[in-house]
Amino acid sequence: MNKIWANSGDSHFLEPEDLWRTSLPARLADLVPRSEKDPDGLWETVHIDGMSFRRQLPKPQAQEFYDATHRAPGARDLDLRLKDLDNEGVWGELTFPSLGMWNSSFRTPEVLREAVKVSNDWAWDKIARRSPRLIPTAQVPTLILEDAVAELERCAEIGYRAVFMPTSPHPKQKPYNHDSWEPFWAAAERANMVLAFHIGTEPVDLTATGPSGVVHRGPGGAVLNYVETTYSGQRVATAMVASGALDRHPDLRILIAEGGATWVPFLADRMEEGYRQHHMLVRPKLTRSPREILYSQVYASFQHDSTAVAAMTAMGYNNVMWGSDYPHMEGTFGHTQETLHGLFDGVDPAVKQRITVGAFAELFPSVPPLPTADAPAPVGATS
Template sequence: MATKLWANSGDSHFLEPEDLWRTRLPKRLAELVPRSEKDPDGKWETVFVDGQAFRRRLPSIAQEEFYAAANRAPGAGNVELRLKDLDEEGIWSELVFPSLGMWASSFRTPEVLREALRASNDWSVETLMSHSPRLLPTAQVSTLSIEDACAELKRCGELGFKAVFLPVAPHPMQKDYNQDDWEPFWALAEDIGMVISFHIGTEPVDMSNGGAAGIMYRGPGGAVLNYTETTFGGQRAVMKLVASGALDRHPNLKVLVSEGGATWVPFVADRMEEGYRQHSMVVRPKLKRSPKEIIYSQVYASFQHDLSAVAAMTGMGYNNVMWGSDYPHMEGTYGHTQRTLHDLFDNVDQITRDRIMFGTFNELFPEAPLPPAPGTLNPAEATA
């Protein structure tokens, strides 16, 4: 029987109660959060969000089964069952991203979005953070208003959050991340030690497309094309923070891109290095450090299955590689985490495997408890 391996995870998700915002916001605001009404024939629904409405076809039975499988783990929305799942899978501490927050780009009223995300943060403290130090929820802030984002970031730092979730592109009504408007936010995040956590596949939702997220291609190959396309947003977000000088100005600010793999980092670093050097006459702003130095020291990346991600460290010298389970999503490792960890690390030297399985995570989040020793079967043994 294979030795049980334990690892920390830089990527997971939790399903909040569907009525979280409706029950916690004043009635005048609760009426503006997302809700849907199904047609009598059960084939279409109308979705209402912040004074907007769009129609979309409901999934077929096969599609419903497909999407249900994406959150099939018992602990997807139950914190007690979640820890049991993690113990069984061999996952110790994990960074937890939201689910309701994926609606954020659909809001138009700053007050509604600010209060909805504030409610989500309070719920995360009550339900996740206070339940176990193994669960590290990401704070949520409005990207519709940078002023609101800074105020909530400061509050979340006081509440004990260690990371803030940002979509890979800000709200469509807001300036992009490479603009100076965001400077107060980056400065504040660095000052309070908050990790900027981008999660791939979080581009703003196109309401004209029926609120469908992540659908750019249709027809032959569409599923694979759309899945692959989700990885690029995180790369673009990093490029903006590097090229604009934001990370250069804030050398202690750390950025994590979750679920996007790791081998893109050396490539993007080389590409930006070349552009900065070869086009130096027109490059603005000038950086104190090279793009590659900035990226290798401040940018972290998580992956779940990619064998090539290990090579990013062993063959390309990029040390900020972090494993993540993507629990409970179907792209993740739930149900086969042990097999995945053994496939990835059985033939890897101890320094590399320790770094990727828990060292990188604990560098970003030093307060997180270390995982048990390999072979430990249950958490009680970890403190024995």
């Protein structure tokens, strides 16, 4: 097969597990997450920010499943990662953090603020400086919104162009449709920062036993839980439109990563209907229609969905973006070319270009142009 090159709007990198503990002063390092496994391997004690709790570890077969999500060679190694990307036909790549999944568990603002700075400085030095093809997402400490604004502005000055956001805010903060977030939305718009909401990142009860993300049990539980992760991204987009946040900030762009794309036209229908049929109850009033706001300011990434292309060709939604989800099991590593050919063979070249390259380049123009037939892709060590 001729190689189809694409940019990826969704991937993940595993930082050193001891990054926070080895980089923070001792009085703060003692408060970052660490775990102690029992000798029998069945339970562990988790310590974080002055709290300790016990939780049951996944059974061996489940642990094998979770470990498999990080077996790609470049999950932790950037040299191997770039070689993987060259082999798979992935050019530019938006990378989400790993340690950032703990952010909603902190309760001491100083610890979260300093831990996030360590992560952002590390990611810029190790990932962004390694290759212009890699776009790391910054993290912000949302226990105190003033801290979040300050770190966003600091990262923008460093050179970041995207901020990783969980699909639900820190438990101590108001929901995203609340006006208290207005200074943050305004700061992101001023800094030309994309707000990258990744599905499946809503806060979970870490004191609960068993793996996080388990909402449903019983028949069909695995599929129910997998599908459940997508809904939070749709709620974010709905909140940002209905609350007027995107209407007030027309230059602000948000990305809902890994949640598919065909839900955007569906939400546009429902929001248009609600806004029209219940207009007497709707506050605030928008200056543009919900569909116009969704279609112009919300981007959505997918990896395998056969219907995603139709969101553009049949439903007029142009901000569809492909993503590999490297190195996770849900992603395309090992069969990226097969996936891309299955999605785009026979598709209008303009549609193919927009989804594989154009939408990403629109958000992150600093990534160099893709290789051409006359200039083949460089080896993975290229920076």
